[in-house]
Structures are given as C-alpha cells and as structure tokens.
Amino acid sequence: MHMRDSDAALAGAYPESRSSDSLLEQARSATLKGECVRARKLYTEVLMLEPHSILAYLERSLAHLRLAFPDLAAGDAYRALLLVDMARECDEEITPEIAEMEAKTFSCLSIALREIDCHEDSMRYEEIGTKRYPEFNFEVPGHTPRKEATLREGEWRREVYPWNNMEPDRFSDKTLEVLNAAMAKCSAKAELKVVDLPVLQRDLSFAGDGDRSSDKHLGVYAKEDIFLGETFFSEASPLTVVADPENSSLCEYCGGNLPDQYEVCDDCWEGDEDSGVMWCSEECRQKAFKSYHPALCGRDFTWLYRDVNATANVHPLALPDVKYLYGVSRPPLKHIPAIALPFNFTHQVLQPIQMLQEMDVDIFDPKYLDFFDLWVMQTVRAKFISVASARISSKTRRTELAAVHALYSMFNHSCEPTVTWECESEVKFTGFSRHKKPSESAAPIVAVKKGDECWTHYCDVRMEYKDRQRDAFGSLGGKCVCRRCVEEEAEDKRVNGVPDEE
Ligand SMILES: [Zn+2]
Ligand SMILES: [Zn+2]
Ligand SMILES: [Zn+2]
Structure with a gap:
C-alpha cells in the first residue's frame, strides 16, 4: 500500500517515538485547563518527534488562537495545509482522517486571518475550504476572539513571546x-x-x-x-538592504556608490550589470562572502534580498547583530499602548517559507523547526523594523536603501x-x-x-x-x-x- 511506503520513508527520515501520543494527550489536557502556553510547548515537542504531524500543527494553531496570537495561528495552519498537500502528492487520495483535518485547518486559517484583519486572505481560504468540504461547519465551536486579539486591531504586537527565553537582560x-x-x-x-x-x-x-x-x-x-x-x-550597518541591487548603482553590501572598478562573485556573475550583485570594494565582497552570500549564491532571490544566514548553525535570535536589537518589549504598563505593526499574510507567512525553500531548507525538519518557527521570524522582523532607517531615491522617489x-x-x-x-x-x-x-x-x-x-x-x-x-x-x-x-x-x-x- 502507498500509505505504508510513505510512512516508512518518513519514519526513516525522522525516527518516531512512542511518546508523541502521550505528549498530544498532555497538550490537550493542558488546553482544557487553560494552560495554553504549556500546551503550545507540548505541541512543539510533538513536532520535534513527528515533524510531519498535520494534527500537531492544527492543534498548535488552535492553541495560538486561544493565546490571542492569530498571526502565529495562521502560520501553523498554513504549514498544516502544506503537509496535507504533501500527503496528497504521495497518495493522490487522502484518508478520511486527513480530509477531516484539512477541513478543520481551512476553518482555523480563515478564522485566524479574520482576527488579524486580513479579510481578503481569510475569505479566500474559507472559499477553497467550503468548495472542498461543503458539509463542514466553518466555525470553531465555542471560539470567541480574546480581547487582546481584538485590541490588536489587525496588527501584531512587538512583544517578547511568553516562551521566548533568548532576549538578553538589557540592563545586565x-x-x-x-x-x-x-x-x-x-x-x-x-x-x-x-x-x-x-x-x-x-x-x-x-x-x-x-x-x-x-x-x-x-x-x-x-x-x-x-x-x-x-x-x-559613526556606525556602519551590519545589515543593509539595497532595494533592487541588480538594477541599481549601489554596492550590494554597504549601499555605497559603486566605483567604475567594482567587485563581483566569480560563481554567480553572468557578465551583465543588469543581472548580478556588485560590491564597491574587496572588503565588502569578503564581508558578503563571510556572512550571507554563500547561502544566496546562484539562487533566484530577485523577489527578495538579504536575510538571516541559514548556513551558520546559530539560532537567528542569537546572532549578535540581532540579539541586542531592542525591537520587542515585555508587556508594557497598562497606561502605555502596546506598539503594533501591520500584518501581511504574504510577506510574513508565505514569502519566508518560499525563501527558505529556495535555500533548500526543509521547514519541517526538526533541526530547523526551532530556527524558523514563525514566532522567531516575527521577533527578528520586529527588531529590524524598530531600528531600521530607509533612504528614498531622489530619482525614483522610492526606497532604495534600508539599514x-x-x-x-x-x-x-x-x-x-x-x-x-x-x-x-x-x-x-x-x-x-x-x-x-x-x-x-x-x-x-x-x-x-x-x-x-x-x-x-x-x-x-x-x-x-x-x-x-x-x-x-x-x-x-x-x-x-x-x-x-x-x-x-x-x-x-x-x-x-x-x-x-x-
Ligand atoms: Zn560596499
Ligand atoms: Zn555568488
Ligand atoms: Zn518632547
């Protein structure tokens, strides 16, 4: 049988453990007791053992909804849908159990997106879901948005997630x-x-x-x-983004103007100023090679540029250039409004996954789950946004450089x-x-x-x-x-x- 084969293949890739069932049980009872942060942790442990568990992503998504993190709920639900697609690719026909999970996942994704004010995306997934499962009731019974979620008014908060233990004590x-x-x-x-x-x-x-x-x-x-x-x-930026490096006359590393004699990468340069990255000096070339260029070399990133280096075995939040940026805060005092940033499903959920796939990172691999879980990417993003500055091009009136x-x-x-x-x-x-x-x-x-x-x-x-x-x-x-x-x-x-x- 097909199903057996793919199960065996998965078991070979990621050794199974018998305890994932008991972890799931513990996670559910934690949820019933209202201990959602603990439930979330247990679901994450299940995913470490069973990286392709549609159920664990679906239920962790619901836990994120209950914790009033609809952005993270949407990220999990979307990953669950990717896993359903993978199952479908293996077997064409999915089992009734997987079908039921898929229906629930569409509903969860659409609710999460609605709560974070991405109504167009929400309606799109509800439509696909109802078309595929016309009998299914697209509400999560008993779920009413938590007050905090409503307070966010369609935005996500720059906050230290309750389980984030990687923030340094800024006063130490x-x-x-x-x-x-x-x-x-x-x-x-x-x-x-x-x-x-x-x-x-x-x-x-x-x-x-x-x-x-x-x-x-x-x-x-x-x-x-x-x-x-x-x-x-005088401070140089450890992270510079040239908005359109292949069509600009700026150094891809430092954002400075390019001299007549610029540097390029021997491996990915195609001899054409319109289709390759250029550096102003040997120093910038070397810095690019030491940090991020090997991860990007020769890959198609025309839709997006530099990001956290996936080749180094350092957690994104532990990179010195990231760790000490104070973009996130503990829940502030009552009378101070929380700082919120706009949420965009495409930019914050779909594109990071697309980018990691382009870099040959299997987002379901347990060794990356901790690195590229959505809360990590959201935290990195909040930190960068809070300290970033941008320069507008005098010619095009559009952003040409951010640092x-x-x-x-x-x-x-x-x-x-x-x-x-x-x-x-x-x-x-x-x-x-x-x-x-x-x-x-x-x-x-x-x-x-x-x-x-x-x-x-x-x-x-x-x-x-x-x-x-x-x-x-x-x-x-x-x-x-x-x-x-x-x-x-x-x-x-x-x-x-x-x-x-x-
Ligand atoms: Zn330079
Ligand atoms: Zn290259
Ligand atoms: Zn003042």
Whole structure:
C-alpha cells in the first residue's frame, strides 16, 4: 500500500517515538485547563518527534488562537495545509482522517486571518475550504476572539513571546559590556550607561522602544565634552538592504556608490550589470562572502534580498547583530499602548517559507523547526523594523536603501536635543543645539558636557509640540513628555484654555 511506503520513508527520515501520543494527550489536557502556553510547548515537542504531524500543527494553531496570537495561528495552519498537500502528492487520495483535518485547518486559517484583519486572505481560504468540504461547519465551536486579539486591531504586537527565553537582560553588566565594546569602535567620546532614575523623572525618560516599565534607564553618555558641530559617532550597518541591487548603482553590501572598478562573485556573475550583485570594494565582497552570500549564491532571490544566514548553525535570535536589537518589549504598563505593526499574510507567512525553500531548507525538519518557527521570524522582523532607517531615491522617489544600526537606536529622544544625526551608508552623530550655531572664530561651544546624556531627536524639533508628539509617537511607543513638551503644552493650555477633547 502507498500509505505504508510513505510512512516508512518518513519514519526513516525522522525516527518516531512512542511518546508523541502521550505528549498530544498532555497538550490537550493542558488546553482544557487553560494552560495554553504549556500546551503550545507540548505541541512543539510533538513536532520535534513527528515533524510531519498535520494534527500537531492544527492543534498548535488552535492553541495560538486561544493565546490571542492569530498571526502565529495562521502560520501553523498554513504549514498544516502544506503537509496535507504533501500527503496528497504521495497518495493522490487522502484518508478520511486527513480530509477531516484539512477541513478543520481551512476553518482555523480563515478564522485566524479574520482576527488579524486580513479579510481578503481569510475569505479566500474559507472559499477553497467550503468548495472542498461543503458539509463542514466553518466555525470553531465555542471560539470567541480574546480581547487582546481584538485590541490588536489587525496588527501584531512587538512583544517578547511568553516562551521566548533568548532576549538578553538589557540592563545586565554582560549586555553593557558587549554593547560598550561595539560602542568603542564607533565613538571615542560616548559610552552606554544604565542609570537608576529618581521617581520624579521616571515619566520624562524614553527608552525608545516603549519599555518604560522599569526604574532603570539605558542611554548614551558623553565620556568627554562634545562640541557643537563635532561629529563624534559613526556606525556602519551590519545589515543593509539595497532595494533592487541588480538594477541599481549601489554596492550590494554597504549601499555605497559603486566605483567604475567594482567587485563581483566569480560563481554567480553572468557578465551583465543588469543581472548580478556588485560590491564597491574587496572588503565588502569578503564581508558578503563571510556572512550571507554563500547561502544566496546562484539562487533566484530577485523577489527578495538579504536575510538571516541559514548556513551558520546559530539560532537567528542569537546572532549578535540581532540579539541586542531592542525591537520587542515585555508587556508594557497598562497606561502605555502596546506598539503594533501591520500584518501581511504574504510577506510574513508565505514569502519566508518560499525563501527558505529556495535555500533548500526543509521547514519541517526538526533541526530547523526551532530556527524558523514563525514566532522567531516575527521577533527578528520586529527588531529590524524598530531600528531600521530607509533612504528614498531622489530619482525614483522610492526606497532604495534600508539599514539597521543597533547603537544608533540606543540614543534617547528629547525635543531639546544635544546631538543630531545624518545617515548615508554610515550613521553619524554631531553635537547640536537649537539655539546656537558652531562658529569658526570663537572658542568651541560645548553641546554635551562630560557625564551628561546625549539626547537625539526622533522627529523634526522645529515643529510645534502637538506635531512633534504625533511624529515621534511610533518610535517612542507613547506621547513625548520631555520637559519642552510639558512646558509648551502647559503654556498652550494657559493661553488657549483646555480643549474639549484630546
Ligand atoms: Zn560596499
Ligand atoms: Zn555568488
Ligand atoms: Zn518632547
């Protein structure tokens, strides 16, 4: 029989264990007790033992729904459907058990997508499902969206998932040591410090990632006086994305302009400037080879560019360039709204799978399950997005370059900044004041005194306070209440009275 053969093949590839049934039982009873985080962990263990278990993906998807993570639920349901397709390819006819699971999976996927406001995708899968299984009831009995899911308003939260134990403690000595070693390469005059804030100042401080649930404050401080107009910090991006490297005159590694004599890869260069990646220097070529090029060499990535290196045996969240980016936060204090990002089923579920397949990664292989589970990719994505900056091409008015600067994102915001920044292929900080200009003749003016914090700006500080607060809201994770904002708001209310509504 066909089914036997494919079972035997699977068993050969991934040795079966008798305990997966008992793990499934434990997972179900955990779910009944409302212990969904534990249930999720048990289902993941089942998948380690039985990587092609449609049932485990389906039930883990339901657990994610109950945990109010509809994005992760959609990812699991989609993987379950891929497995059903694989079973169909082997046997043409699928068993009634698999058919029933497929019907349930379509329903689960469509509900998850509806909860995260991807209504078009949701309707598409419900339609395919009802066509294939007209008798099936497409609601999960007893399932009502959790309040948190509704609160997300079709977005996914930048949060540390309850089972994510890979985030470093941002205030620990170890973290500070790693970050200051990196800082030393970017600046001789700046250092990172953790400062305990007096209670009164607590609300005046911003960590830039919405994490204000602590009395501690991480910021960049001057080791020596920094003068107006003095560029004291310069950081190259460990991850640069050239929007369309095969059609641009930018270096694929650093995003700098290409000289007449550029470097290429001997293996994948086809002698045509329109169809290959180019580097500005031997240094950039070597860096590309050391990190990601071998994983991409000769493969078709015209629809997407650089991502986490799949050839190294390092967990994506443990890569130093990723680990210390603070894009995710613990659930914040009640009065601070969670930071949410838009969710797109194609970009966040379908394309990463397509990309991994292009790199010959079997997403069901237990050795990759932990690496490329959707929550890992969502976390990496949130981290990059929160610290990424982009440059618009003056010719096409479209994004031509995006970069990630870990230390740049550690400078905190004030509407009365003492430093300002500019971003080419490197990001640079310079001493700054709204009130004074550096002058050639007179003695240099101190912008940041030794020992003081370097305050940058996440918005145009020439605007009035309401516009500044609106512009900086996303990066701050809340309304700016710096001293200048507080004073200007009080003055506005004194002169114009208190408005009827906020
Ligand atoms: Zn370069
Ligand atoms: Zn190559
Ligand atoms: Zn402000």
